[in-house]
Amino acid sequence: MKLYIISSGKxxxxxxxxxxxxxxxxxxxxxxxxxxxxxxxxDDFEQYVPKSIPQADLILAVGLFGDINMxxxxxARESGAQSVIIxxxxxxxxxxGLQREIEESAPEIKIVFPKPFCSLEPVGDTYIDEFxxxxxxxxxxxxxxxxxxxxxxxxxxxxGSTHFxxxxxxxxxxxxxxLESGTKLHNYPCNASMSTDPAVGDTILHLAGYQVKEAVRxxxxxxxxxxxxxxxxxxxxxxxxxxxxxxPQVQIGIDTVTLNENEQAVIDxxxxxxxxxxxQECPYGSIELEERKFELE
Numbered sequence: 001m002k003l004y005i006i007s008s009g010k011x012x013x014x015x016x017x018x019x020x021x022x023x024x025x026x027x028x029x030x031x032x033x034x035x036x037x038x039x040x041x042x043d044d045f046e047q048y049v050p051k052s053i054p055q056a057d058l059i060l061a062v063g064l065f066g067d068i069n070m071x072x073x074x075x076a077r078e079s080g081a082q083s084v085i086i087x088x089x090x091x092x093x094x095x096x097g098l099q100r101e102i103e104e105s106a107p108e109i110k111i112v113f114p115k116p117f118c119s120l121e122p123v124g125d126t127y128i129d130e131f132x133x134x135x136x137x138x139x140x141x142x143x144x145x146x147x148x149x150x151x152x153x154x155x156x157x158x159x160g161s162t163h164f165x166x167x168x169x170x171x172x173x174x175x176x177x178x179l180e181s182g183t184k185l186h187n188y189p190c191n192a193s194m195s196t197d198p199a200v201g202d203t204i205l206h207l208a209g210y211q212v213k214e215a216v217r218x219x220x221x222x223x224x225x226x227x228x229x230x231x232x233x234x235x236x237x238x239x240x241x242x243x244x245x246x247x248p249q250v251q252i253g254i255d256t257v258t259l260n261e262n263e264q265a266v267i268d269x270x271x272x273x274x275x276x277x278x279x280q281e282c283p284y285g286s287i288e289l290e291e292r293k294f295e296l297e
Contacts, residue, residue, distance in 0.1 A: 001130050003027045004056035004079055006072060008034040011089050011191050012063025015117070018160040019135065029054045032075075040066035049074050058127040059084045062117075065093050073106030083110050083127040087117035087158070089204055091197035115200070115252050116192050116208045118157035138162040138215035144174045151219075157212070161188040165212055175293070178224050181216045182209040202248035202275055210249060210273035217270045223294040226269035227278055227287050234286040236264040243267075243278035243287060269294035 005028060007016050016031065032050050042048075049071050056079040061072045069086060076084050086102070088094055094102075099113055112128060114120035120136030122129040132155075139155040140162070142148060148170050156162035165184040169177045185208060192204040200207070217223040229243070236259070243265045249256035249272070256271040257278065267278070267287075279287045 001027050001058060001127055002029045002054070002056045003058050003060060003131075004030045004032075004054060004075070004081065006032045006034060006059065006061040006064065006075065008063040008065070008068075009036045010063070014191060015060075015062045015087075015158055019158060022135075022156065022160060022163075029056055034064055034068055038066070038068050042067040042070075045070045046074065049078075053078045055079055056081045057083065058131060060131075061086045063089075065090070067098070069094055069098065069102055070105065073102060073109055073111065076106065076109050081127075082108070083125050084112070085120065085128060085131065086111060086113050087120070088113055088115040089117065089191060090193040091195055091199065091204065092193075096199055115197070116204050116211070117159070118161075118208050118211045119252050119254070120158075138212050140166065140215045140219040142174075142177075142216070142219040144220060146174060148172050148174055148177055157208070159188070159191065161185055161190060161208075162212060162215070164188050169216070174220055175224055177216050177220065178213050181212050185209050185212055200248040200251040201246055201277055202273070206273065206275065207248060207252060210271065210275075213273075214271045218296060221296050223269040223272070223296060225274050225289065225291045226272040226294050227267045227274065227276070228290045229265045229267055230286045230288070231260075231262070231264050233284055234264045235284050236262065239283050241265065242281040242283060246277050246281045248275060248277065249273055270296050 059076045059081045110125045122132045135158040141152040143150040151166035168184045192208045194203050194205050244257045247257045
């Protein structure tokens with residue numbers, strides 16, 4: 001796979017360096033650095049298109065803010081790439097209207113906007129999927145006998161945080177690993193924004209934490225905390241499924257809240273972020289946060 005990267009700022013540099021260190025250096029056919037101090041709104045963004053663009057299979061644009069992102073589909077066309085990843089780490093980076101404009105400018109190109117980058121999963125595109133086999137939503141294998149003996153990273157967050165977390169939860173009691181993984185993400189540290197994203201109702205840093213906690217939970221086979229719906233009081237036919245509409249995980253494409261045969265909400269304890277937003281939004285008070293061991297299927 002030939003990977004061409006467009007990068008800007010501290011976040012972009014970290015992703016580029018991490019990917020190179022984790023084995024993608026030989027796949028990188030080019031790197032274009034975009035200045036950080038560009039205005040949010042640009043009338044003539046084409047002036048920033050590189051003069052020389054190599055042939056590529058996949059375009060990765062990291063850390064760009066505002067209208068400068070409009071050069072990405074232009075670069076994709078000139079490189080021959082039909083696949084583009086534009087991760088979002090800050091709510092100010094690519095507002096929903098700009099995202100639509102980018103997509104509409106290149107309908108023939110597959111463009112994904114993972115929010116955060118560590119929520120990326122295969123989408124049915126050859127080159128995006130090849131990338132997402134190794135980098136994206138974390139996936140782990142854990143050996144445990146009550147204490148965590150060994151952690152193997154199957155898929156890592158593109159920033160490299162998953163390897164750091166894996167190393168630092170070995171030796172811990174298994175029941176503490178879920179919480180500790182979130183702490184270690186902060187320690188790494190995660191560079192995603194702590195500003196609330198109005199499109200999802202939570203911060204992108206929190207969303208990143210939910211992804212690695214889920215990886216730990218699934219690898220261990222249990223969760224220690226989750227929101228739970230009381231189906232005795234849930235009035236699904238009356239409430240318009242507010243829990244689904246307001247769940248941050250659902251907003252980024254994860255099936256954290258689904259419906260059972262009675263159209264009542266069911267919350268997945270593996271991917272629940274325990275943000276309590278669904279508890280606040282439920283008009284019938286039918287959701288509570290429970291701290292106990294949830295065995296996962």
